Amino acid sequence: MMTKYRNMNRRKVLGMGAAAACLTALPRQAWADEPAMAAAIKDMFGDKAVLDGRISLTMPVLSESGYFVPVDVEVDSPMTPDDYVRRVALFSERNPIALMALYNFTPYSGRARVEGKVRLGGSQTVHAIAEMSDGSLYGTSFKVHVTLAACVVN
Amino acid sequence: MADIRLSIPKSVESGAVIELKAMIRHDMESGYRRDIQGQAIPRNILEYFECRLGDTVIFSADLFPGVSANPLIKFYHRAQESGTLTFTWREQTGQTFYKTAELVVL
Numbered sequence: 001m002m003t004k005y006r007n008m009n010r011r012k013v014l015g016m017g018a019a020a021a022c023l024t025a026l027p028r029q030a031w032a033d034e035p036a037m038a039a040a041i042k043d044m045f046g047d048k049a050v051l052d053g054r055i056s057l058t059m060p061v062l063s064e065s066g067y068f069v070p071v072d073v074e075v076d077s078p079m080t081p082d083d084y085v086r087r088v089a090l091f092s093e094r095n096p097i098a099l100m101a102l103y104n105f106t107p108y109s110g111r112a113r114v115e116g117k118v119r120l121g122g123s124q125t126v127h128a129i130a131e132m133s134d135g136s137l138y139g140t141s142f143k144v145h146v147t148l149a150a151c152v153v154n
Numbered sequence: 155m156a157d158i159r160l161s162i163p164k165s166v167e168s169g170a171v172i173e174l175k176a177m178i179r180h181d182m183e184s185g186y187r188r189d190i191q192g193q194a195i196p197r198n199i200l201e202y203f204e205c206r207l208g209d210t211v212i213f214s215a216d217l218f219p220g221v222s223a224n225p226l227i228k229f230y231h232r233a234q235e236s237g238t239l240t241f242t243w244r245e246q247t248g249q250t251f252y253k254t255a256e257l258v259v260l
Contacts, residue, residue, distance in 0.1 A: 068222045092220060096186060100220030108212040110171035110232025117222035119184070
């Protein structure tokens with residue numbers, strides 16, 4: 001009797017887990033590859049391939065307020081006149097304007113790192129793309145949860 | 155006049171990479187908010203930031219409504235010569251705000 005009850009419980013728990021996985025998977029798919037963001041990225045960098053690596057984006061996993069979300073972007077580069085990071089752009093999937101900030105570096109920067117704060121209109125994946133002095137692109141993303149979205153009512 | 159705060163090291167060794175922090179008090183009004191009567195509040199943001207050492211631009215940024223109010227920006231500079239650092243922000247109205255600081259390289 002006890003064994004049977006335990007089995008039932010286990011089955012139920014597994015079922016709930018599967019249901020929860022479906023629920024969380026749905027909105028993620030709905031946001032993925034937001035066309036407005038894709039268009040903004042194409043506008044800035046064209047159709048060039050965005051490579052992985054060399055760039056890191058650090059943000060808090062959970063933010064209580066979407067009005068002030070800290071961002072910290074760093075690109076691995078020697079920052080010499082021959083090889084430096086030209087610019088780094090931050091894109092949002094859910095803000096009315098996908099491009100949030102564009103940072104322009106020079107060889108005088110010494111280190112391709114910048115920190116700031118952005119507004120986010122809800123939980124989403126934030127994307128950072130760096131353009132090197134030779135024109136190559138490196139990108140990364142960071143998934144953030146935002147409790148209170150920055151006001152984007154029209 | 156805008157309230158600008160800067161944080162730069164007092165003096166640095168030549169070749170050292172230093173951290174520069176700049177903050178300006180500004181609403182960065184996004185244009186997506188409404189006032190208490192339901193009227194849209196027009197957009198008024200800072201759209202450009204620049205840091206120069208003498209006449210040389212060492213770092214700049216294009217800002218959009220996605221940047222928080224009272225924007226703080228932290229970036230780096232490889233110190234090679236002493237000079238005057240000028241931090242300038244340009245509002246979309248064309249008005250500019252700036253503050254200078256002396257960089258002393260030993």
